[in-house]
Structures are given as structure tokens and as C-alpha cells.
Amino acid sequence: MPQTHIRHHYREILTIALPMIASALSIPLLGVVDTAILGHLESPLYLGAVNVGVTTFNLFLWSLGFLRMSTTGLVAQDWGRQDQQAVARHVALALLLATGLAAALILLSPLWIESLVHWFAREQAEIRALAGTYLRWRVWSLPASLWLFVIMAYFLAIGQATVVLRLMLVSQVGNMALDYFFVVHWHWKITGVAAGSVISEYLAVMLGFWHMRHNGILRALPSGFWPSWRSHGHALGQLLAFNRDIFIRTLCLMFVFAFFTRQSAKQGEIILAANAVLMNFFYLASYGLDGFAHAVESLAGRYYGQDNKQALRQVVRDVFTISWLVALGLSVIYWAGGDWMIAWLTDLPAVRLASIDYLYWVVFLPVVAVASFVYDGLCVATLQTRIMRNSMVMATVLCFLPLWMALRPLGNHGLWLAFWGFFIVRGLAIHWGFKRSGILNAA
Secondary structure, three states, X not given: OOXXXXXXXXXXXXXXXXXHHHHHHHHHHHHHXXXXXXXXXXXXXXXXXXXXXXXXXXXXXXXXXXXXXXXXXXXXXXXXXXXXXXXXXXXXXXXXXXXXXXXXXXXXXXXXXXXXXXXXXXXXXXXXXHHHHHHHHHHHHHHHHHHHHHHHHHHHHOOOHHHHHHHHHHHHHHHHHHHHHHHHHOOOOHHHHHHHHHHHHHHHHHHHHHHHXXXXXXXXXXXXXXXXXXXXXXXXXXXXXHHHHHHHHHHHHHHHHHXXXXXXXXXXXXHHHHHHHHHHHHHHHHHHHHHHHHHXXXXXXXXHHOOOHHHHHHHHHHHHHHHHHHHHHHHHHHHHHHHHHHHHHOOOHHHHHHHHHOOHHHHOHHHHHHHHHHHHHHHHHHOOHHHHHHHHHHHHHHHXXXXXXXXXXXXXXXXXXXXXXHHHHHHHHHHHHHHHHOOOOOO
């Protein structure tokens, strides 16, 4: 392939990835700000309670991430084929599905809030009470959260990553500002963190619909409902089939994070708080690497829709090259500045010392996990959701759980080592799945 074509791919990747990285980094930065605000209150209970509350909320929100993934893959391929009617149909159906799922979760929230909070923090009554307060406020952001999944998927699929950046800045930077105002100035504590999230996400949805109206897709959505019931049945069947596999994949991922939090809580409030601090390192790396996975989703999806295998393979190679360099850079930063970052996140002496004891587990985690992120983006782009599902089930059932059971005598070190094993097996399993599929083979 000519060198100029390779450089063109790098430019395309960075045009999408850099805004997505900037927008994605705002998510862990929000967690960092919340941790810093609550970590300087008078008790570690607030930090532990928000960790439990956010993990519980994300158990549902991230498990519904199939709305974003399937919509991105379907719309990117339709956009590559220049089928505007199919684009409108998939976006309209995804918005309708998001509304129904949000309504159902809100109606059922009294049941799942109580049961999940009790499961996460059975031994800590005060943490359960505070986490329940957080969730009873936060649940009202669910419609906005799911609509944002669809809106951002559409703009990512058509290559307008700067719009996604604007939406995330409104959602996350607005959330940081509101959290600071509500917690530090109004002393709302847990309630203030939740209220900031609710308000900022609806502001982002309003901006998203404005952008959709500006580029014409909002006006095209009603026509997307009318082609024929046969077309609807086919489109909805596609959406549900892909969503089923992604849902199972995400449930496994959320189980791993939920189990990690549960086992942290069983080791006491200091270990729970320390792992909450260290998870900010992982989230910072994961959302940064996700920017390149999003570039794969958009570009590879379009090339796959055009049946351009040569360009597809080159995009994947280029994204892997950049992602490895980014992962290594993050590991160096964590190695050199990890102690300082922990000190900035909390001034509780016991939590700080415990975090430093386990810091090295997150230093090299970006390098361990990088393949999982890039291959996930390729699964979304090519709609190979079965590969994504099977690899996640394998990593969870055949690696993470057995490894944790074998390493339980090591305590928190064993928990982090099982977490490492999960990402290693997941990356290898997806790689093997694509080798068998032949998608990346030469034409």
C-alpha cells in the first residue's frame, strides 16, 4: 500500500480519536474530581458510598451500552453504503428502544436499588444508606443517559467526533462544576454528586438534539418509521440480535467490576476506598484507549460496508500501533507520578498508604488491556458480536472467577491479579476469533 495512503489513515484515525479521547477522558476526570471532593470530607464512608452507588448505576448503564455499540456499527455501515433511509431508521428505532428501557428501569428502581446496594455493601449499613440516597437521585438521569448513547453513536458513525466532544464536555465538565458547587458550597454531600449528574446529562441531551436538527437527521427520523413493516421487522431484528450478544458481553464485564467492588468491600472500608482510588487510574487509561477503539468503529465500519478489505486491515494495524504507544506512555506516567496522584485524590492517611501498596497493579494495566479495547472496536465495526460475546464469557467464567478462587489467600493482591488475567484472556480470545473469521485476511 502506498505510504501516502497509510498517512491518510493516520490522519483519519486521529481526526476521530483525538476528540473522542478528549471527551472520554472527561468521564474518569469526573470520577477523579468526585473522589477528590469526597476524599477530603471527614469520613471515608462518603468515598466508599459513591463507589458503591456509581458501580451499581453503571451496572445498568453500561449493560445497556449495546445501544451505542450496535447503533454505531449499523449506522457506520449504512453511511458507507450511502443509505440515508437506513441511517434514519436505525437511529429512530434506537431512540425508541432507549426510551422504553429507561422507563422500565425507573419503574423498577425501588427493587434493584435496595437489592444491589445490599449485595455490594452487606456489612456496612452506613455505606448502604448513603449509596441508596445517591441512586434514588441518580436514577432520574437514565432517559438522558440512554438518549446520549444513541446521539453520540450517530455522530461517531458519520465521523463527526467533535460533536461528541461538545456533548461530553457539557455533560462531564458541567457535572464537575455542579458537584463542586453542590458539595463544597451547599454541603449536599452524596445528594449533590447525584444531582450534578442528572442536571448536566439533560443539558447534554438538549445540545445533542440541537445538533441533530442542524444537520437534518432529526427531520428525517419520522420518515425512518414509515418505509414498511417488513423493513422495520428486519431492522429491529438486526438491532435486537446484535444487542443480545453485546448485552451478554457487557453483563459479563459489569459482573467482573461488580464482583471486584464486592470483594473489595468484604476486605473493609479502607481497602474499598483504596481500590476506588486506584480504579481512577484504570478508568483514565480505559477511556483514553477507547478513543482509538471508537476510531476503529467509525472507519472500519465504513470500509466494511464498502467491502474494502485492504483499507480495513490498514486501519486496524494503524490503530494498534498508536494504541500501544499510548498505553506505554500512560504506564510511564503512572510509574513516575502515581504517589503524587494518590496524594491528590485523598488526604486520608490509611487510604493513601493502602493505595500506594497496590499501585503497581494499575501501573502496567494499560499495556495488558490494550488489545481488548482495539478488538472491541473492530467487533462493533464489523458487527461480529458473537466473537465479542464469546471472548468475554470465556475471560469471565474460565479465567477471572477461577483465578480469584485460587488466589484468595493473597487478599487484595489476588483480586488485582485475577483482574489482570481477565484482560489477558479476553484479548487473546478475540484475536483468535478474528483469525478464524477471516475478516482481516487478504482479499
